[in-house]
Amino acid sequence: MNPTPIHYVIVSAILFTTGIVGVLTRRNMLVVLMAIELMLNGANLAFVAFSRMHGQLDGQAVAIFVMTVAAAEAAIGLAIVVQIFRQRGTVRVDETTLLKG
Amino acid sequence: MMTALAFYILATLCVVMAVLTVTLANPVTCALSLIVCLMCLAGLFAQLAAGYVAILQVLVYAGAIMVLFLFVVMLLSLSEEETAEGKSGRTRLLKSLVCFAFLVDLYVFVDQSMGAREFAEVQQDFGSLAGLGEALFTRFLVPFEVISLLLTAAVVGVVAITRKPLALPQPAERSPSSR
Numbered sequence: 574m575n576p577t578p579i580h581y582v583i584v585s586a587i588l589f590t591t592g593i594v595g596v597l598t599r600r601n602m603l604v605v606l607m608a609i610e611l612m613l614n615g616a617n618l619a620f621v622a623f624s625r626m627h628g629q630l631d632g633q634a635v636a637i638f639v640m641t642v643a644a645a646e647a648a649i650g651l652a653i654v655v656q657i658f659r660q661r662g663t664v665r666v667d668e669t670t671l672l673k674g
Numbered sequence: 675m676m677t678a679l680a681f682y683i684l685a686t687l688c689v690v691m692a693v694l695t696v697t698l699a700n701p702v703t704c705a706l707s708l709i710v711c712l713m714c715l716a717g718l719f720a721q722l723a724a725g726y727v728a729i730l731q732v733l734v735y736a737g738a739i740m741v742l743f744l745f746v747v748m749l750l751s752l753s754e755e756e757t758a759e760g761k762s763g764r765t766r767l768l769k770s771l772v773c774f775a776f777l778v779d780l781y782v783f784v785d786q787s788m789g790a791r792e793f794a795e796v797q798q799d800f801g802s803l804a805g806l807g808e809a810l811f812t813r814f815l816v817p818f819e820v821i822s823l824l825l826t827a828a829v830v831g832v833v834a835i836t837r838k839p840l841a842l843p844q845p846a847e848r849s850p851s852s853r
Contacts, residue, residue, distance in 0.1 A: 576681040578791050581722065582784050584685045588692050588711075590777040595696030597769045603701045603747055607708050610739070611692055614715055617727075625722040625801075628794030630809045633724050633801060637810070640727075640734055641821050645828035647739045651746045652835040658750050 581622035588615030602657070602664045606650045613643045681721060688714035699758070701747045705740060712736045723801040 588611055595608025617636045624632025658664050691711035695704050712735045719728035799805060810818055 575678050576721075578793060579784060579788055580681065580685070581718065582788070583781060584688065584718070586777060586780040586784065587689050588715075590773050590780070591689070591692040591696055593776070594770050594773045597773070598766045599696060601701060601752075603743065603750075604696070604704050607704055607743065608696050610708065610735075611695060611711070614712065614735070617731075618715060618718060621719050621722050621724045621727060624724070625793055625796070626788075626791060628796045628800070630801065630805055631813070633727050633806055634809050634814045636724070636727050637730060637806075638814075638817055638821055640730060641825065644734060644739055645824055647742060648828055648832050649835070651742060652832040655746060655749070656835055664750065664752065 578622050578626040582619055585615045585618035585622065588612070588618065591615075600666045602654045602666055602669075603651075605666060606647065606654070609650075610643060610647065613639055613646075677721065680717070684714045684717045684721070687711075688718065701752065702744065705743045705747060708743075709736050709740045712740065723796060725801055726803050726806050727801070 592608045592610075592612030592615060595611060596605050599605050599608065617639050620632040620636045620639065622632075624630060624636075654664055657669055661669065663669065688711050691707045691714065694707040695711060698704050698707065712731060716728040716731040716736070719725075719731055
């Protein structure tokens with residue numbers, strides 16, 4: 574059975590959900606950032622699949638933008654993680670609750 | 675036939691590696707399985723006639739971003755205790771179940787809205803660098819420029835965040851005249 578658009582979109586949905594599970598359940602900030610990358614990639618796959626489905630390039634252009642935003646997000650997020658580790662000696666999400674109120 | 679086989683292999687490997695990424699304990703193995711997952715995604719992009727996006731995926735994602743991740747993981751050199759996930763198994767199972775319900779929801783929605791859609795017929799050079807470049811520099815010119823601004827802001831922000839705090843004089847050491 575040849576893959577149709579829905580196959581790719583389902584893979585993208587699975588990737589996105591896996592990313593959400595990672596963000597919700599992991600306590601290591603680095604792994605949480607990786608899970609966010611996973612979510613962005615799931616969205617990217619959906620964009621490219623829809624682009625191919627409609628025969629228009631817009632989806633691929635947006636996918637490139639998403640990639641750029643992901644690079645910026647990873648850089649900023651990792652910088653924050655490094656700085657938190659320097660100041661508090663931990664990268665655990667449940668131990669950095671200063672802003673929780 | 676070959677396309678279908680390649681799709682199923684790539685998709686399965688991709689999903690398995692994604693699940694490993696969020697379940698394995700060691701951040702280094704997490705990062706490595708995420709790299710494999712991103713490589714498989716690049717293969718899927720290539721199947722979808724998005725050759726340039728696939729190349730960018732390998733270069734930017736699997737190359738630059740994941741090297742950055744691995745670099746930070748090595749730099750922090752976390753202890754065993756630091757990477758341990760604790761035991762709260764029940765809440766984690768509950769969260770995973772909620773996410774699974776969300777996935778089923780997504781599937782039902784997608785299946786109803788585009789169940790039998792087929793791929794459009796496209797020309798041979800669909801997704802080539804020339805066509806994509808033209809789209810980026812005409813219809814998407816404004817977002818393109820905004821993205822460049824965002825990248826600049828990110829670079830400046832990273833430098834500002836990771837810089838060591840300035841050694842401000844302690845209040846006791848200040849001379850009265852400076853207040």
